[in-house]
Amino acid sequence: MTLTLSDLTRQSGLDVLDHLEMDVAIPVLDGLQAQGDLLIVPLEDLAGAVTVLEWARWRPVPPDGVEVLRGGAGGNPHTLVAEPHTCRWTEDVRDRTGLALGVLWADQPVHLMHPEHGASGIASGAYAIRRQREGRGMTSGSVQRTYVYD
Amino acid sequence: MTHPTPRTRGDQRTAADARLDALDNVRQAIRIRDEWIEQGLCALPADRPAAEAAISELYARVRRPTPRFVWVPSPAAVRDAGASVRQMPPPRYDELPRQRDDWPAASLISALNARLSLRMGEALRLQHQRLSRFLSDPWRREAPEQAVRQGTDVRLVVSEAVIPALARTVRDSLLFPLRDVLGSEAGDPFGYACYGQHSAHQVGEYDIWRRSGLLRLRPEEVEQLEVWMALARSCGWWWPGDDVCVVSERPVDVRSEPAPDGGRRLHSLDGPAVRYADGWGFHAVNGTRVPEWVVTDPTPGRIAAELNIEVRRCAIERMGWDAYIEAAGLRLLSTAPDPGNPASELCLFDLPSHTWGSPARLLVAVNGSLERDGTRRRYGLTVPADLPDPLAAAAWTYGLDSDQYARLQRRT
Numbered sequence: 001m002t003l004t005l006s007d008l009t010r011q012s013g014l015d016v017l018d019h020l021e022m023d024v025a026i027p028v029l030d031g032l033q034a035q036g037d038l039l040i041v042p043l044e045d046l047a048g049a050v051t052v053l054e055w056a057r058w059r060p061v062p063p064d065g066v067e068v069l070r071g072g073a074g075g076n077p078h079t080l081v082a083e084p085h086t087c088r089w090t091e092d093v094r095d096r097t098g099l100a101l102g103v104l105w106a107d108q109p110v111h112l113m114h115p116e117h118g119a120s121g122i123a124s125g126a127y128a129i130r131r132q133r134e135g136r137g138m139t140s141g142s143v144q145r146t147y148v149y150d
Numbered sequence: 151m152t153h154p155t156p157r158t159r160g161d162q163r164t165a166a167d168a169r170l171d172a173l174d175n176v177r178q179a180i181r182i183r184d185e186w187i188e189q190g191l192c193a194l195p196a197d198r199p200a201a202e203a204a205i206s207e208l209y210a211r212v213r214r215p216t217p218r219f220v221w222v223p224s225p226a227a228v229r230d231a232g233a234s235v236r237q238m239p240p241p242r243y244d245e246l247p248r249q250r251d252d253w254p255a256a257s258l259i260s261a262l263n264a265r266l267s268l269r270m271g272e273a274l275r276l277q278h279q280r281l282s283r284f285l286s287d288p289w290r291r292e293a294p295e296q297a298v299r300q301g302t303d304v305r306l307v308v309s310e311a312v313i314p315a316l317a318r319t320v321r322d323s324l325l326f327p328l329r330d331v332l333g334s335e336a337g338d339p340f341g342y343a344c345y346g347q348h349s350a351h352q353v354g355e356y357d358i359w360r361r362s363g364l365l366r367l368r369p370e371e372v373e374q375l376e377v378w379m380a381l382a383r384s385c386g387w388w389w390p391g392d393d394v395c396v397v398s399e400r401p402v403d404v405r406s407e408p409a410p411d412g413g414r415r416l417h418s419l420d421g422p423a424v425r426y427a428d429g430w431g432f433h434a435v436n437g438t439r440v441p442e443w444v445v446t447d448p449t450p451g452r453i454a455a456e457l458n459i460e461v462r463r464c465a466i467e468r469m470g471w472d473a474y475i476e477a478a479g480l481r482l483l484s485t486a487p488d489p490g491n492p493a494s495e496l497c498l499f500d501l502p503s504h505t506w507g508s509p510a511r512l513l514v515a516v517n518g519s520l521e522r523d524g525t526r527r528r529y530g531l532t533v534p535a536d537l538p539d540p541l542a543a544a545a546w547t548y549g550l551d552s553d554q555y556a557r558l559q560r561r562t
Contacts, residue, residue, distance in 0.1 A: 017522065019520065019521075019522045019524075020519070020520070027560065029559045029560060031557060031558075031559040032490070032554070032555075032557050032558045032559055033490070033558070033559055033560045033561070033562075034490060034491075034518060034548075034558060034560070034561040034562070035518075035561075035562050036517075036518070036519075036562070039548045039550075041548075041550070041554075045554060049549070059300065062296065062299070062300075064296070066296075067292050067293050067296075070292055070410040070411075077292075095549070096549075097549030099548065099549045114562075116519060117518065117519045117562040118519060118562050119562075120560065120562060130548055130549060132531075132547045132548055133547055133548075133549070134531045134532045134533065134547065135510075135532065135533060135534050135546075136507070136508040136509065136510035136532050136534065136535075137508050137509065137510070137534050137535070138509065138534050138535060138536045139534045139536055139537065139546065140536060143534050144508060148531060148547065149410075
């Protein structure tokens with residue numbers, strides 16, 4: 001079942017800015033999706049780059065969601081929301097690039113929400129959520145890098 | 151003062167009761183923190199009678215007579231308050247006269263303050279030692295209520311997830327920059343100052359522990375703390391002289407926005423972010439202290455000459471990336487459709503090597519979601535200089551290769 005932004009705000013209690021389209025169905029996708037400065041990547045696409053640690057502590061995504069990252073200006077958070085007992089989240093991961101915030105494991109479709117960017121629907125499966133970086137220098141040599149906040 | 155009463159069911163106290171109590175504790179701690187943040191940012195006229203009464207009380211505690219009060223509009227104006235009241239820093243302890251009676255009032259008052267900090271610091275250190283753990287998960291620092299609900303010790307949450315925002319707001323974004331500005335303008339030492347509202351992070355921290363019922367203080371500590379708290383609630387900086395005490399008003403205008411940590415940070419796009427009645431203050435954009443030109447008249451020339459990268463970024467965003475690219479004459483290398491972002495293009499520009507200090511290119515992308523005014527915001531990201539095309543550059547920002555990034559399904 002696909003949900004709209006107004007369904008999601010009602011269920012999660014989270015707010016989005018009122019100029020976003022509230023009644024358009026949010027597509028539930030199983031591939032790469034970007035939400036501002038975050039990227040949702042199927043874990044299998046990152047085989048070798050991102051690994052969940054053996055001793056990883058998984059926690060169920062609570063009804064009011066898991067704040068994956070808080071943004072810069074205005075402090076708007078990206079929040080992962082799911083029906084009870086359908087999604088687990090861990091931050092105990094290793095990423096070669098250091099960009100992964102964590103890995104989610106969804107048995108049912110779940111959503112990543114943001115007040116300015118609306119919602120991204122995520123099909124069941126395992127995904128890493130990575131943040132975005134900037135950098136200067138050469139990729140072959142040393143790169144001075146910083147994280148992007150939108 | 152009311153301590154929250156622990157919940158019980160009859161004479162039973164369950165784990166759920168404890169959990170609910172902890173949740174009350176953390177919510178109250180957040181409320182108290184926000185009160186003190188408000189005091190730190192307060193731009194109302196000083197409560198002069200309250201400030202003078204509190205300062206007189208401190209003088210009495212070090213057995214000195216009530217000083218004469220001279221009020222100035224800003225900390226910078228202390229220099230003009232007259233040579234007779236210009237304060238020298240209190241001498242080092244090993245240079246002080248042997249008899250306390252011969253010490254300057256500033257030294258006695260700074261010792262009084264130091265003693266309170268020492269006692270409080272010791273109590274907090276002991277408490278932290280008992281916890282002997284750290285908040286290892288970043289989410290627990292960002293979502294204090296959730297952390298408590300999931301069983302993290304409330305004291306740990308308060309010390310690592312609630313209090314830091316107070317220090318970042320009051321100390322890091324107000325006190326330190328103001329001291330910096332004053333130091334760079336004054337040239338000569340401006341003496342031992344107490345910071346009134348800008349010490350709200352210090353007294354506020356103690357008050358949070360005390361009022362949320364998480365730390366018991368001795369009555370004499372509470373009594374002294376009340377005096378310093380009264381000062382944080384009533385005036386700006388003050389300089390305790392032997393005969394004269396110079397006290398500054400609060401600013402007349404302080405503009406801020408919410409910060410990611412739950413505190414606030416300075417932000418103003420028209421005029422200074424902090425302004426005192428005599429015009430003294432500084433500009434800030436999204437929490438970064440910036441020179442006035444960044445807000446009033448950013449130009450590519452000034453941007454190129456600016457050494458601080460944060461300031462440069464603020465200035466460019468103030469101009470707008472498009473305007474900056476045109477005015478700075480950046481060379482467009484290539485463009486490509488942005489996968490997952492219909493009708494939007496990724497543009498890759500060459501940056502002159504002096505722009506950011508090391509070789510880099512500039513990727514300009516378009517936001518996936520609409521702004522309130524119906525436009526899509528364009529934003530620039532610097533990327534390493536050896537990325538050949540816009541797709542490879544965009545992929546690099548997420549640690550992917552071009553083929554992977556080309557499969558992006560949706561961008562919001």
